[in-house]
Amino acid sequence: MAIIYSYPTKTTPNNDDLLLISDSQDGNSTKKIKISSLPGGGASALVIENEGVQVAAAADKINFTGVGVTASAVGNDVTVNIPDAYVIEDVQLASAVSKGTALYISGPAHGSGRPTVDIADATDSTKMPVVGLALENYSSGQGKMLVTGVLDDVDTSNSNIPGGVLGNVIYVDNSGVDNNLTGTKPTGTDLIQNVGIITKSGGNGSIQVACIGRTNDLPNLAANNVWSGSATGEVTPVTVSKLDVLVGASGTVLTSSESTAAIQLPAGTTGDRPSPAVNGLIRYNITNSNLEAYVNGGWEVIALAP
Numbered sequence: 001m002a003i004i005y006s007y008p009t010k011t012t013p014n015n016d017d018l019l020l021i022s023d024s025q026d027g028n029s030t031k032k033i034k035i036s037s038l039p040g041g042g043a044s045a046l047v048i049e050n051e052g053v054q055v056a057a058a059a060d061k062i063n064f065t066g067v068g069v070t071a072s073a074v075g076n077d078v079t080v081n082i083p084d085a086y087v088i089e090d091v092q093l094a095s096a097v098s099k100g101t102a103l104y105i106s107g108p109a110h111g112s113g114r115p116t117v118d119i120a121d122a123t124d125s126t127k128m129p130v131v132g133l134a135l136e137n138y139s140s141g142q143g144k145m146l147v148t149g150v151l152d153d154v155d156t157s158n159s160n161i162p163g164g165v166l167g168n169v170i171y172v173d174n175s176g177v178d179n180n181l182t183g184t185k186p187t188g189t190d191l192i193q194n195v196g197i198i199t200k201s202g203g204n205g206s207i208q209v210a211c212i213g214r215t216n217d218l219p220n221l222a223a224n225n226v227w228s229g230s231a232t233g234e235v236t237p238v239t240v241s242k243l244d245v246l247v248g249a250s251g252t253v254l255t256s257s258e259s260t261a262a263i264q265l266p267a268g269t270t271g272d273r274p275s276p277a278v279n280g281l282i283r284y285n286i287t288n289s290n291l292e293a294y295v296n297g298g299w300e301v302i303a304l305a306p
Helices: none
Strands: 018-023 029-034 046-050 053-059 070-074 077-081 087-093 102-107 116-119 132-134 141-154 169-172 194-200 205-210 225-229 235-239 244-247 253-255 282-285 290-295 298-303
Touching (some): 087 132, 132 205
Parallel strands (some): 087 116
Antiparallel strands (some): 046 053, 070 077, 087 141, 102 116, 169 194, 194 205, 225 235, 244 253, 282 290
């Protein structure tokens, strides 16, 4: 007959508490064992935190997920490999933003050292260039931005990114408001910065983000303008007309009556003549040292060598 004993319950055992066991390796003789001698005994419960915020007080499993993340075990040793393919920065958001919104540096660093960012606008040079995309939906205050890497689970449909198609480059639009990405290259005087490529389209799409911190395309050029480069590599638009023939070193347009400079024509041998040719071509023939033009279907000398 089984004998049932009534004992008080202890909910939190100590390491020195004893248990009675039947030792299968010693003829099932009764023995005592300390709690601390049990497998895993004496160890405190595993607490899981996410950046200091407790997720689980006594976890018995950790699940590693994410693109490229792998975990392997050899005996009791577990190795987790997290690929270094992302650059994520802590920021101070001046406005509420949605996931994927393009951000620029809008002010000095927060007291914590986080840069202050806000919504970028391609029409305003003070709100460009973009330095990252919002990692999640945030209210104003502390948040994160993705500088490089893959932004997953973001709406890349045409309703959210107009003109966005799988494999297409996406740009900052000229709205100046939340969800400020477009798949259409800006025109007119808007600044042009591509910030990524759509790698998965749809409501739960993905963007391969590359925010390099500068507008990486020449600004759009208005009609009847040419670029004039400076010694520092900067470009300035210069308006020209049909009578303008030169752009001076200062970027000033010169007409033929104003200029003391000269135009150097294309030069080559008789054998280098373009073929087929069209009426109106002018060149310097180095074979016979003549200035020649293509007129009425044939090459004619317009200035003989002295």
